[in-house]
Amino acid sequence: MHRLTQKILEGHKLSVAKGITAIENDSENASELLEELFPFTQKAIRIGITGPPGAGKSTLTNKLTQNFRKLGKTVGIIAIDPTSQFSGGAILGDRIRMTEIFNDDGVFIRSMATRGNLGGLSLKAKETGDVLAASGKDIVIFETVGVGQTELEIVQASDTVVVVLVPESGDSIQAMKSGLMEIADIFVLNKSDREGANKFLINLQSVLEIRLHDKKWFPPILKTVASQNEGIEQLTQEILKHQKFLEKTNLLTQKQTERYKRKTNQIIENELIKFYRNSKLANFELKSSESPYQKAKEIIEKLNLND
Ligand SMILES: Nc1nc2c(ncn2[C@@H]2O[C@H](COP(=O)(O)OP(=O)(O)O)[C@@H](O)[C@H]2O)c(=O)[nH]1
Numbered sequence: 001m002h003r004l005t006q007k008i009l010e011g012h013k014l015s016v017a018k019g020i021t022a023i024e025n026d027s028e029n030a031s032e033l034l035e036e037l038f039p040f041t042q043k044a045i046r047i048g049i050t051g052p053p054g055a056g057k058s059t060l061t062n063k064l065t066q067n068f069r070k071l072g073k074t075v076g077i078i079a080i081d082p083t084s085q086f087s088g089g090a091i092l093g094d095r096i097r098m099t100e101i102f103n104d105d106g107v108f109i110r111s112m113a114t115r116g117n118l119g120g121l122s123l124k125a126k127e128t129g130d131v132l133a134a135s136g137k138d139i140v141i142f143e144t145v146g147v148g149q150t151e152l153e154i155v156q157a158s159d160t161v162v163v164v165l166v167p168e169s170g171d172s173i174q175a176m177k178s179g180l181m182e183i184a185d186i187f188v189l190n191k192s193d194r195e196g197a198n199k200f201l202i203n204l205q206s207v208l209e210i211r212l213h214d215k216k217w218f219p220p221i222l223k224t225v226a227s228q229n230e231g232i233e234q235l236t237q238e239i240l241k242h243q244k245f246l247e248k249t250n251l252l253t254q255k256q257t258e259r260y261k262r263k264t265n266q267i268i269e270n271e272l273i274k275f276y277r278n279s280k281l282a283n284f285e286l287k288s289s290e291s292p293y294q295k296a297k298e299i300i301e302k303l304n305l306n307d
């Protein structure tokens with residue numbers, strides 16, 4: 001057994017941190033740890049919070065977490081910030097905004113920077129979510145900027161996706177482009193203390209009605225002022241309502257099965273790549289008469305995957 005498994009299952013904070021570091025560093029026996037934790041990862045509610053930079057996602061996450069704590073629920077937070085590789089300060093900023101929950105034992109916060117390695121990030125973020133779930137957190141929140149494939153993958157790994165928009169900047173159009181419209185279970189119009197909030201709300205509502213009219217769950221639009229704690233209670237209730245909906249309609253089981261399948265395939269694909277790279281086949285002589293396509297076909301045949 002992995003030396004951290006038992007401690008993580010008991011919710012030991014330092015061991016949780018160490019386990020996540022092992023995953024981040026691709027440490028050799030991280031997969032052993034994840035395998036042992038897996039049976040305990042299915043109970044947590046997974047929430048994805050996404051939207052443009054500066055929309056108030058961290059502020060909202062902070063307030064939402066405080067609300068969940070009041071309901072007696074423990075919370076794990078994974079903040080993914082692709083901008084931090086440029087500014088270096090974004091993560092610290094998130095920490096400062098989350099100070100109210102930083103010293104609470106029922107809360108675990110982990111920031112993950114992309115450090116240019118976008119490909120592995122979504123995988124590691126999801127695995128970090130599994131560690132937090134296994135450590136007994138009732139709720140796992142992924143905070144991520146709503147752009148790019150990696151971020152979409154992370155929110156798709158959530159049961160409930162909250163898309164945060166702000167009145168200015170005509171985000172409704174942008175949101176449609178980046179696919180945010182389709183993945184949202186709940187829309188939050190944050191900074192609704194700002195001018196244009198009502199106009200934006202009406203616009204978004206009419207766009208949604210056209211595009212999503214046949215959905216079984218029609219995403220509500222909630223107005224919030226995260227910095228003033230306004231609308232947070234309603235958001236909490238909508239998230240719980242969406243969870244009930246998922247359970248009632250069997251969609252939760254369906255989502256979990258999908259995740260299970262994707263994960264299994266991902267492990268196999270990774271192993272296949274490793275197997276090929278370590279095999280003699282990957283180490284071939286170059287013949288100028290042969291195209292890469294021919295060569296690849298030849299090697300794939302030798303791999304004998306069809307038997
Ligand atoms: N006026 C106003 N400012 C807000 C609101 N929510 C957050 N902010 C501020 O917006 C800035 C960005 O917030 P942050 O949570 O870091 O956004 P993130 O990049 O989406 O995580 C901070 O200075 C917040 O204090 C709000 O509802 N109204």
Ligand SMILES: [Mg+2]
Pocket residue numbers: 057058059094143
């Ligand atoms: Mg943030």
